[in-house]
Amino acid sequence: xxxxxxxxxxxxxxxxxxxxxxxxxxxxxxxxxxxxxxxxxxxxxxxxxxxxxxxxxxxxxxxxxxxxxxxxxxxxxxx
Numbered sequence: 032x033x034x035x036x037x038x039x040x041x042x043x044x045x046x047x048x049x050x051x052x053x054x055x056x057x058x059x060x061x062x063x064x065x066x067x068x069x070x071x072x073x074x075x076x077x078x079x080x081x082x083x084x085x086x087x088x089x090x091x092x093x094x095x096x097x098x099x100x101x102x103x104x105x106x107x108x109x110x
Contacts, residue, residue, distance in 0.1 A: 058104060058105070058106065064104060067096070068096050068104045072095075073094060073095055073096040074094045074096060074097075075094055076092045076093055076094050077092065077093070077094065077095065078090055078091075078092055079091045079092070079093070079108070093107055094107070095107060095108075
């Protein structure tokens with residue numbers, strides 16, 4: 032239940048693409064944050080489930096984006 036201030040953007044597996052770099056971005060430095068934050072899907076609750084190797088059967092439902100107490104964008108994940 033912690034807020035995320037940094038986003039790691041990277042290629043997991045390079046297929047049908049070439050080049051590019053992995054990036055570690057603070058949300059304040061993410062050029063396209065506003066575009067993704069304002070997308071209707073950004074606030075739609077999603078089902079988050081841990082992989083079987085974690086031995087956790089609890090599913091969590093929440094949107095990817097939310098706002099903090101000052102109305103600034105925050106991202107939420109499951110880990």
